[in-house]
Amino acid sequence: MYSTRWLLYTEQAPSAWLNFALCGLVGIITAYAFVWITQYYTDYKYEPVKTLALASSTGHGTNIIAGVALGLESTGLPVLVISVAIVSAYWLGQSSGLVDESGNPTGGLFGTAVATMGMLSTAAYVLTMDMFGPIADNAGGIVEMSQQPESVREITDLLDAVGNTTKATTKGFAIGSAALASFLLFSAYMDEVSSFARVPFEQVDIAVPEIFVGGLLGSMLIFLFSAWACSAVGRTAQEVVNEVRRQFIERPGIMYYKEKPDYSRCVAIVASASLKEMIKPGLLAIISPIVVGFIFRILGNITDQPLLGAKVVASMLMFATVAGILMALFLNTAGGAWDNAKKYIETGALGGKGSDCHKAAITGDTDEYDDEIV
Template sequence: MDVISLLGMVVQVQVPASPAGISGDGGAVCLWMAMGVGVVALVAAWMLARHVLCCETGTPEMRSISDAIREGAEAFLKRQYRTIGAIAVVLAILLFAGYHMSERTAPFAMKTVISFLVGAVCSGLAGYTGMYVSIRANIRTASAARGSLNKALQIALRGGAVTGLVVVALSLLGVGTLFLFFGGLTNPQTVPYQLVGFGFGASLVALFAQLGGGIYTKAADVGADLVGKVEAGIPEDDPRNPAVIADLVGDNVGDCAGRGADIFESTAAENVGAMILGAALYPVFGVKGILFPLIVLAINLIASIAGVFVVSTNETEDPMRALNRGFYLTSALALVGFAVAVYTMLDGPTVKPLWLLGCGVIGLITSFLFVWITEYYTESRYRPVQSIAAASLTGPATNIISGLAVGMETPALPVIAISAALLLSYYFGVQGLSDVAGVTDYAKGIYGTALATMGMLSCAAYILAMDTFGPITDNAGGIIEMSNQPESIRERTDKLDSAGNTTKALTKGYAIGSASLAAFLLFSAYLEEIKVIVADKVHLAGGYMPPGWSFTNINLAQVPVFVGALLGAMMTYLFSSMAIKAVGRTAQMIVKDVRDQFKENPGIMAGTLKPDYGRCVHIVTGAALKEMVMPGLLVVCMPVAVGLIFRHFSASYQATSEIYAPGTILPVPAIAGIPVNLAGAESVAGLLMVGTIAGILLAMLMNNGGGAWDNAKKFIETGQYGGKKSEAHKASVVGDTVGDPFKDTAGPSLHVLIKLLATITLVLAPLFV
């Protein structure tokens, strides 16, 4: 029996004796078109970068400040990537050795390691390229603000668009190239299972990039705020603050490189997971169903390029309105493109494409809902932020209590939105394929949820451009402030900075929403892969899979599954604790150094001496890189340990089965008369399922709670409840400081964690059975 027929049996589909190759149903054209668009997007990114870098760089004083930010960011990123590279090489060797532990998995070792390293390199390259442009776009945005708000807006957005386009294009080209290299032209149905390493590599780099960048940015921010604002009473971005350059560097390494790696991971995970599910439905759609995610990414790139180029504003308009116009155009073009792709690729005499298009629409609507919900909980116009600001009147304690209460409230609406999206897209998937014979409703519904995930990520490049816009404008405002530019220029950068703060908050909501759908997609892909592995094992032992067997019912009442679930939930809290502690320890070092500089050089506060900015940058760089390792290794090691331990213990239990009386039900089930140890796979499924749920809820609490604390402080700074330097303002600064590691370190890192859990289990699934 060949592998294609075996896969068809697993999903209960009658496979043609000689399925059409990739060239037989236009798949080759689709693949080359998608990759061609990826190349065009890289060219567009290069043109945008060239345009931005050709712009004026302002006064010598502005350039010296920008150079300090650039040098600090590049030094951190180089040291961080060396650390990540070393960890990736060690894991690649362990992965190769682990696959060679079994004769059944040994043939796939090299391809898995190659895809892992390619994913890691593409993710790192995407982050570095985006950072390279953003730390040079800040000075050019600041310089442009001296003449025009519109020019400054366009430079900042186009600088951010370089990150967005490069991230999505490299994700598309990385997966597409591996598909070709691994023989996708001749074996399209089996190759997607060999791409799971790509998602793991992307996830690994994303976790360390987000975690290390988050520790850096928030330790510098907390240290600068506690001593500068609270103790010394100087404003934000004041050049007298020794930690101000480290704070501005942190905006780039956390919000730019970190979020870029996060979105790269989401698109990579969605690609691989959807292609695996497409392979399961190969007899329905052919190779087009497998390549459909790559076409959607190509449409995403085209729509995002158009959205970026239409953004313009004037001196009186809120820049956020101009950014929203670009987002609406991008969404409209993405929807039209998605519809064309559905009707031309997911076609067939028994397929109802309108239902499948509805799945993508549901995903797109869900992205809007997440943006709106995040705005509601983090904007000062609405009740949650205003309630925290009012609570600040009675001190820091009530500010903290109110902020935690808001944070705990925030998961309610997003969870309802995710639940509705999953249920509706599952139903739409079943309806769209209702006339297709031989496919289970579960397979139909899960493919519907995959289409919804594609729909939600169909504007990813523009969303990432908006996110990177935030640190660019924040840095531009800091450069204007530190170089003592006229107040009229600062007013322009304040408008841009305000819009940037909004985009950063909204993209965090988008990121957790897309991570939630992508995680469910990957969980489904994990179950599908276990089915294929079990079928392969039974076939090699001379048996045949019984009709109707599936690995979709994970019994939480089984002790291994329940223990795995408990460990998964626990891990998200332990990881968050480690991340927040890391920020606290690093911030303490910054606070001590800033205090020492003020004490050693009284001329700093008088404005007659410049602080030693490099000392703070050096301290926070070393500490952040050291602190990021242990939380990252926790996430990598936990699912591996759970899967291998439960598989080993269950196998040992089976080895002593002769002590039982005949007829006793043994812990290792038999499929077609062949013992198959599923304890490891089931316990990992429990860890993955409950760990994902706990991570999603905790991330929402931290992201939105931290954002609400931050904007409550800014609301008071507008003159409400006594304004700046009032008791309410001091209390709100404390709340904002508590919320900083929530919203910019632990929360965003949890987005990556839940996807890394899924990708590592996909890669190591053969070792758990």
């Protein structure tokens, strides 16, 4: 509050600093809301994950169906929170009293920017939580490989379950902050186009067929990108599994701790694939707007629509952002929920480790690679 008063006070609008302080508070509250929502959907203390674990008791298929349903449902609350945050921050900025030379309010976008920075102010804490997940996961692996007592493994399993929740929470936080920032970037894009073309560019009319098609292409881009990313992860997983099987066959002593596995080979496969397999999805995201803009610019010149290319790209970016936010929320939450449903069963619920319910939950946890795509 005091820093906002010191940095943002202006005689033109003496109370504007208070509005912007409230915008920052909106961002902080949004960050907390995302943490709570993600925890609710991924922590096995709450009903959604318990319901997912119960679905595993009737087989692998019902586990997958329940996980997909949970992921789809989990998009609702975050979108409502983002919507309230954007509208609130924009309204607080607009009502701050800042105006341009023509007397029009100018603080709306800046208010949204302050809300975004308010949300990002918790980034240090979020990064700490993000690091906890892999540390706890690898600690469990070390305990397993070093043949520690079962009591030690039970402790690391609990930590791993917490780590799954914190990983999902931090990714949800990143999605939320990106959603707030995307509104600013979209407005900045329109301002840049207007400045470069020296033609007013204040709205994107999706009732125009070409612009609507741009939106369809943007939405499709998210699903195509996700499909290619899933395929990339799947191919890499197959390579790793085949390598592990090869080592088990050639070195049977590994299973009895008499021979040491070649860990470096598996690490090399994953490291190489993480760079090579993502070239195609990366190029898709970079090249698609350029190609679409170029094609529709030519079409616009032919049909006497000077900014058609820029408007189609704007529609493409708008729809891609919306679809991307929803897809990311779905994949992130479903992955964490599947993992913790398995962990919940491993605590002794619904038959515990080795039961048919546990085997079905492992299938869901295997599908958790969609969480890594986010």
